[in-house]
Amino acid sequence: MTAAAAARLILTQLHEVMASRLHAQGKLDRVVDIIAESLDSEVCSIYLLREGMLELFATHGLNAAAVHVTRLAMGEGLTGSIADKVETLNLAEAKAHPDFQYRPETGEEKFHSFAGVPIVYRERAVGVLCVQHVEPRRYEEVELEALQTTAMVLSELISNNELIDEEEALGRGPEMTGPVNVPGLTLVKGLAVGTAVYHQPRVNIDQVMAEDTEVERQRVYRAFDKMREQIDNMTSQAEFRTGGEHEEVLETYKMFAYDEGWGRRINEAIDSGLTAEAAIERVQQRTRMRMREIDDALLADRMHDLEDLSNRLLRIVSGQLGTAASQGLRKDAILIAKNLGPAELLEYDRRRLKGVILEEGSLTAHVVIVARAMGVPVLGRARGLRGIVREGDEILLDADAGVATVRPAQQVFDAFETRFAKSKEKQALYAELRDVEPFTRCGTRIQVMMNAGLREDISNLNLVGADGIGLFRTEFQFLVSATLPQREKQLRLYRDVLDAAGNRPVIFRTVDIGGDKAVPYLRNEDVENEENPAMGWRALRLALEREGLLKAQARALLEAASGRQLNVMFPMVSEPWEFDAAKKVFDDQLAFLTSQKRQPPESIRYGAMLEVPALAEVLDILIPKVSFISVGTNDLTQFLFAADRANPKLAERYDWLSPAILRFLRRIAQATVGQQVDLAVCGEMGGRQLEALALMGLGFRRLSITPVSVGPIKELVRQVDLAQITEAMNGWLFNPPADLRAELTKWAADQGILID
Known part of the structure; x- marks a missing residue:
């Protein structure tokens, strides 16, 4: 019998029960009998959520005296675990499961097998439907399908007969009228003010x-x-x-x-x-x-x-x-959704859409890529919004700090507005620096470049006045594509980027996918579910193994840069031979293009990302081979401290202004002195004013940062005397203070250097 046929057999009988004049309890008692008989099951039970507990409401096979007596908390026992996680359990031996709890009043000690499914009402579990057998066995898929379909019908019966409290089922507490801070995960940075608009009517x-x-x-x-x-x-x-x-x-x-x-x-x-x-x-x-x-x-x-x-x-x-988009936004809005598809975000009026708050969401989601290109701040993983936010509530969204304030008090609103206004004033001042070359007080030119990954990002070059693109992340094209991007598509993107950049340099980092940036079309069974994906099969390691992937990218880059300078950077180089192997792929493709009478790039500069600490120990071997080195501070920091940056408990634990990091970076800078190699920092560290000040004191003269950081760093550069900060940094690193960040902050203030 198919799952559909089994479910249909049960539903036909349930239809008669629901249409009968039996009271609600009588209907539930009949339902468990029908399911038990249809699935040839010795036990069938229904638990429903009441006053925050899962109460046994009806049973076929357990002690009748346990009905309305046995109660389990959400997450307690097998039944509580099903409701809490909204997932199905199918166990041949229930007692072997770590969540098993024995309730003697039910008389269930003789039953071994257990299967249960959540009863879901408006996306929340409001009960559990479960079956049990004396003999140990796993239930067939056809039986589970029938149970799951039956659970849907039960949710209708339960809600129609008011067997659960709807407000409790939806996770709503007492109606909230005062201010509430809702924490979340920063997906796209920015500040916004607007009224709450739910994306989707239920x-x-x-x-x-x-x-x-x-x-x-x-x-x-x-x-x-x-x-x-x-x-x-x-x-x-x-x-x-x-x-x-x-x-x-x-x-x-x-x-x-x-x-x-x-x-x-x-x-x-x-x-x-x-x-x-x-x-x-x-x-x-x-x-x-x-x-x-x-x-x-x-x-x-x-x-x-x-x-x-x-x-x-x-x-x-x-x-x-229709969603809120089809109705049209009448005023500045903060959009609220459980999740959001990229197409749906693009349907909104960009003049009115000021920010987005998602109950779910992740940094790699399609909607985040689109929102970043649109310049819309996004806060994700904000739980329980429907129980907190009403349509039309005023919201202050601070995606920089990862928090939204709902129905703010007037003084909070005023403070936010002041900060927002100052932020806009600052941006206006930074805009005035767009065409100003960043020289230090002592006359040294600092190269301030920007990071990019989307074609749309290139417009920021002119808006912020960056010296070029110090890091173009080519993997974005791979992450948003359902299949491996064809060479022609890659070529078009790279050519468009070079055209838009004009005379300013663009450094293309070859694809950094794999590990925690997995794509479904490049599976490797040997590395599925890596325990440490950031240190696993990714970036250059993957590209060298999948040589066809790197060949196609090399060819696309070489053709796109025809008659122009091409800058290529390889990510996650651990040893010089890896750089050699990657460069050989490019050399072979260049030889092929030349044999085909195609115009090659005018010149090619190759570089390496220094993210793996081991590479710092062999710089004397690497430096003669490369034109530039870019230090990737994000990965380098997590590798040096053995601290996963995606782990919220560790994200703020280790400071970029730690002597360990700064001494390591100074050693890299000193290794390049007198060498024909450019040295840069790529990553968040270079985009923060205090950290950038420290980097200049260590000898770094090129920073590649987010577009929004270009103005603030230009402003900083013009206030700095390199001899003074170098002397100060040398002193602190020789004899580190207890809090180097505090010392540097005080020193900057004493020198009249303004730090945001």
């Missing part, structure tokens, strides 16, 4: 069980056609057909819209007896559960794209069309 599913499955199937077919038409129209709009990362993001999104497997799963759910809306929601629930099991952040982000499309399909089939 689609309420009023009917779960279908009267006519063929009618429901046709409704879904029509909805799919309409949704695909919407996506096709969106991807064909002129403003999205720029050939950049936006286009590739939308192409991946479109691929999901036409995925036959997705449509087939919805059809199977309809076959089980669900309405079109319930079938879409059923498949969406399965997707959410899968997302919780996915450790791969990139694949999880792709699943978010599928959830976005599910929401769109559900709105179409239910007739509840």
Whole structure:
């Protein structure tokens, strides 16, 4: 029997129960009997959330006296774990599971096997449906599917009969009227003020069980056609057909819209007896559960794209069309969503959209890449928003600090407005420095370059007046693409970047993917679920193994730079031979282009990222081979301290102004003195004024930083006397003070150097 047939058999009987005149308890008692009989199960029980506890409401097979007596907290026992994690359990031996708890009043000691599924109401678990057997065995997939579909029907029965408190089920506490600070994860930095607008009105599913499955199937077919038409129209709009990362993001999104497997799963759910809306929601629930099991952040982000499309399909089939974007933003808005697809973000009026707050979200999500290009600050992982924020509430979004203030007190609002105004004034002052060359007080020219990764970032070169692009992250094109980007696509991007930069240099870093920046089309079973992905199969290590990937990129870069200077930098070089191997790939491609009578670059400069501490020990071997070295302070710091920068407990633990870091960096700088090699710092450290001051004291004369940091660093450079800061740094590193940051801050103030 198929899952759909098994579920349909149960649903047919449940339909009769729900239509009967039995009271709510009687219906639940009948439901557990039906499920137990249909699945040939010795026990079937229903637990429901009441007053924060999971209470046994009905059972077939356990002691009847335990009903309304046995109660479990969320997360307690197997049942509590299912509700807390909103996941399915399927165990041949329940007692062997670490979450197992024995409740003697139930009489369940003789049962070994256990399977349970959450009963979900509006995306939250409000109960658990479980079955048990005396004999140890894992339940078949067909049985679990039937249980999950039945749980959907139960959620309707439960809500219609008011067996749960809806406010409690939705996670809402008492109505909040005062100010609340909501912490989150900074995804795109920036400040914003606006009123709360929920991206998506909730689609309420009023009917779960279908009267006519063929009618429901046709409704879904029509909805799919309409949704695909919407996506096709969106991807064909002129403003999205720029050939950049936006286009590739939308192409991946479109691929999901036409995925036959997705449509087939919805059809199977309809076959089980669900309405079109319930079938879409059923498949969406399965997707959410899968997302919780996915450790791969990139694949999880792709699943978010599928959830976005599910929401769109559900709105179409239910007739509840439109998001806040279709209604239009009437005033400056902070958009709130559980998650957001890139296409949906692009639908909003950019003049009114000031910021975004997501309950989920990650740094690698498509929507973050698009938001960064749009200049919209984004805060992610802000939990429980629906229980805190009402539509129209005023919000102060400080994505720099990773917090949003809801319904701020007047004095807080005034302080934020003052800070916001000062930030704008500062930006205006920095804009005035756009065409000013950054010379120190002693007359030394400091090169202030910017980092980039999107085609759209290049416009910032003129806006901030950077000396060039010290780091172009070529992997962004790989991260947003559903398949390996073809050489022609890479060539177009690199050529466009060089054209936009004009006479200013662009340093292309070869692709840094793998590890914690995994892509689904470059799988390697040997390194799946690496314990330390940042130190694993990534960057140059991956590129040298997948030589075809590096060959295609080398060829694209060489052709794009025809007749011009090309600057190529290899990431995560650990030993000189790795640099040699990577350069040979380029040399071979250059020889091929020359043999084909193609115009080569006018000149080629090769460099290496110094991120792996081991490379510092062999600089005497490496330096004669390279034209430049860029120190990647983000990875270098985590490798030196053995501290994962993605771990929130360690993120702020180790200071860039630690003597250990600064002594290491000074040693690198001293190794290049008198050598024909350029030395730079790429990373966040160089974009902070106090840290940049320290770097200049160590001997660094080139910084590559975020565009927003260019103005502040230019302002700093003009206040510095290099001899004075060098002398001060040498003294502190010879005899380190207890708090070098505090000493440097005081020294800067004494010298009249203004630090933000």
